[in-house]
Amino acid sequence: MRYDAVIVGAGHNGLAAAVRLAEKGWRVAVVEEKATPGGAVKTRELTLPGFRHDVAAMNLSMFAGSPFFQAHGQALLRNGLAFVPVEDCFASVFPDGTYLGVSKTLESTVARIASISPKDAEAWKAMVARFGADAPHIFAMLGAAMPSWGTATAMWKALRQRGVGWLYETLKLLVASPRDFLDAHFESDNVKAMMAIWGLHLDFAPDIAGGALFPYLESMANQAFGMVIGQGGADTIVKAMVGAIAEKGGELRLGARVAAIDVENGVAVGVTLASGEKLVAKHVIANVHPQLVFGGLVKDDARLRTYQAALKKFRAGPGAMMIHLALDDLPQWRASEALRRFAYVHIAPDLEMMARVYAQAAAGMLPAEPALVVGQPTAIDPSRAPDGKHVLWVQVRVLPAAICGDAAGKIAGRNWDEAKEAYADRVLDLIEAHAPGLRSRILGRAVFSPLDLERENPNLIGGDSLSGSHHLDQNFFLRPVPGWSRYATPIRNLYLCGASTWPGGGTGAGSGFLLAKALAG
Numbered sequence: 234m235r236y237d238a239v240i241v242g243a244g245h246n247g248l249a250a251a252v253r254l255a256e257k258g259w260r261v262a263v264v265e266e267k268a269t270p271g272g273a274v275k276t277r278e279l280t281l282p283g284f285r286h287d288v289a290a291m292n293l294s295m296f297a298g299s300p301f302f303q304a305h306g307q308a309l310l311r312n313g314l315a316f317v318p319v320e321d322c323f324a325s326v327f328p329d330g331t332y333l334g335v336s337k338t339l340e341s342t343v344a345r346i347a348s349i350s351p352k353d354a355e356a357w358k359a360m361v362a363r364f365g366a367d368a369p370h371i372f373a374m375l376g377a378a379m380p381s382w383g384t385a386t387a388m389w390k391a392l393r394q395r396g397v398g399w400l401y402e403t404l405k406l407l408v409a410s411p412r413d414f415l416d417a418h419f420e421s422d423n424v425k426a427m428m429a430i431w432g433l434h435l436d437f438a439p440d441i442a443g444g445a446l447f448p449y450l451e452s453m454a455n456q457a458f459g460m461v462i463g464q465g466g467a468d469t470i471v472k473a474m475v476g477a478i479a480e481k482g483g484e485l486r487l488g489a490r491v492a493a494i495d496v497e498n499g500v501a502v503g504v505t506l507a508s509g510e511k512l513v514a515k516h517v518i519a520n521v522h523p524q525l526v527f528g529g530l531v532k533d534d535a536r537l538r539t540y541q542a543a544l545k546k547f548r549a550g551p552g553a554m555m556i557h558l559a560l561d562d563l564p565q566w567r568a569s570e571a572l573r574r575f576a577y578v579h580i581a582p583d584l585e586m587m588a589r590v591y592a593q594a595a596a597g598m599l600p601a602e603p604a605l606v607v608g609q610p611t612a613i614d615p616s617r618a619p620d621g622k623h624v625l626w627v628q629v630r631v632l633p634a635a636i637c638g639d640a641a642g643k644i645a646g647r648n649w650d651e652a653k654e655a656y657a658d659r660v661l662d663l664i665e666a667h668a669p670g671l672r673s674r675i676l677g678r679a680v681f682s683p684l685d686l687e688r689e690n691p692n693l694i695g696g697d698s699l700s701g702s703h704h705l706d707q708n709f710f711l712r713p714v715p716g717w718s719r720y721a722t723p724i725r726n727l728y729l730c731g732a733s734t735w736p737g738g739g740t741g742a743g744s745g746f747l748l749a750k751a752l753a754g
């Protein structure tokens with residue numbers, strides 16, 4: 234049998250491409266090496282029976298707001314997709330025992346900001362108002378292939394409706410560092426810290442050019458639309474996409490590693506599985522990190538040298554670590570009882586600390602004071618744990634892939650298998666300082682070092698949660714490499730999608746959807 238498309242990797246972009254292509258009548262097969270689909274979007278009982286943990290991604294706002302969901306939402310809802318909306322989205326805690334947080338109700342956020350800076354409360358309201366007018370234009374640009382008529386049209390429309398001044402401001406936003414952008418708008422260090430941490434969710438320390446956009450978008454989008462997580466787990470999107478593919482006759486093969494992409498005369502013709510079985514296809518779509526595709530899956534060929542050389546320079550972002558806890562009760566946050574309702578509590582109190590963490594990780598050092606995202610999914614969706622119990626989802630941002638030393642001079646391990654439990658203890662000590670008694674509530678714990686994350690999903694090279702740094706020189710029309718940002722490769726009928734391609738990491742399903750639209754309309 235000859236497939237119209239074989240998709241290598243059941244990450245959410247590969248699945249989104251398959252949903253679209255199957256919907257358009259293509260005969261598709263998705264081939265995944267792991268026993269479970271989803272890549273970085275999986276939910277499992279990692280600690281104790283009945284405690285369901287999102288192994289990696291937890292926040293599904295990008296998926297819920299995506300053009301893919303707009304186009305295929307009905308099929309997904311029919312196949313069981315369910316979101317849970319979040320009212321109290323994200324907060325930061327500070328060493329003086331206070332906190333600042335963004336809730337979907339504007340008045341709540343504004344009141345919190347006004348209590349430390351009335352001027353910043355006004356600036357926040359002005360930014361929210363501006364975002365309402367910005368959002369359609371910015372999301373139209375970010376939701377189009379790069380470069381494309383779609384981007385050009387979106388820019389032209391924005392120019393006509395909002396004027397040249399708006400375009401200049403938006404360009405400044407695109408290239409500014411978080412610190413420069415935040416200094417220009419706010420006076421309170423706590424407001425700036427609360428927003429700047431979103432830069433570290435990608436790999437933007439406060440002083441890196443291009444890092445302002447994500448703190449702006451995340452802060453404003455959470456304010457305007459709230460956040461969503463999956464009912465029962467983030468894997469709700471994966472199960473729904475798998476169902477939608479099956480509904481249209483598509484196949485999903487699990488536990489089937491693709492060992493080679495077969496190429497004849499410069500044209501992809503199918504794949505060979507590790508078992509030796511061959512699947513013949515008119516198109517091959519790799520939801521796989523391009524360095525793995527062109528560093529192993531595709532046979533070496535002199536005609537690929539220039540492209541391969543460019544790909545070799547595609548840099549990973551820093552590593553991440555996940556700590557999953559089964560808890561008797563949610564943390565009792567020192568700053569306020571109200572924090573128990575928030576989806577994310579960030580522990581990264583100021584820009585200097587964020588800059589230090591980044592510099593230490595870049596130098597191969599275990600940061601002395603880690604930057605944390607503490608997710609409380611069961612505060613929003615109690616179905617993920619037995620009655621009255623909870624799970625905690627702790628993401629440690631910005632860690633070295635290879636360990637040269639410990640900035641605190643205490644951890645001796647020089648590889649992640651040796652160092653991970655000790656580092657997890659450092660993380661828990663830090664949370665304990667803000668939420669005394671946490672340790673006594675722990676019923677079970679599972680730690681994924683950057684190396685474990687890569688073992689879980691080979692696309693996360695060095696534990697880089699986003700499959701490639703998003704710094705300006707490898708983002709937008711430069712992702713993954715200049716000249717090849719529209720998913721094609723030098724091999725005809727072989728295409729890339731996934732976080733390493735535009736529009737990058739996150740659960741927005743952008744690259745899979747844009748590629749499938751380009752192929753099948």
Ligand SMILES: Cc1cc2nc3c(=O)[nH]c(=O)nc-3n(C[C@H](O)[C@H](O)[C@H](O)COP(=O)(O)OP(=O)(O)OC[C@H]3O[C@@H](n4cnc5c(N)ncnc54)[C@H](O)[C@@H]3O)c2cc1C
Pocket residue numbers: 241242243244245246247264265266267270271272273274288289290291292293294295489490491492520521553554555628686689690691692693697698699700730731732733737738739740741
């Ligand atoms: C710890 C962590 C937390 C995150 N949190 C969030 C969050 O809260 N919100 C958010 O929006 N984003 C989050 N992200 C980012 C987001 O989850 C990822 O960017 C996104 O899911 C990547 O999707 P993808 O389509 O690129 O495929 P991937 O998820 O990378 O999946 C690729 C799949 O391909 C398979 N594969 C690779 N090689 C082969 C082969 N040779 N043969 C067969 N199969 C193969 C892999 O096993 C994998 O299943 C997080 C990421 C991590 C790691």
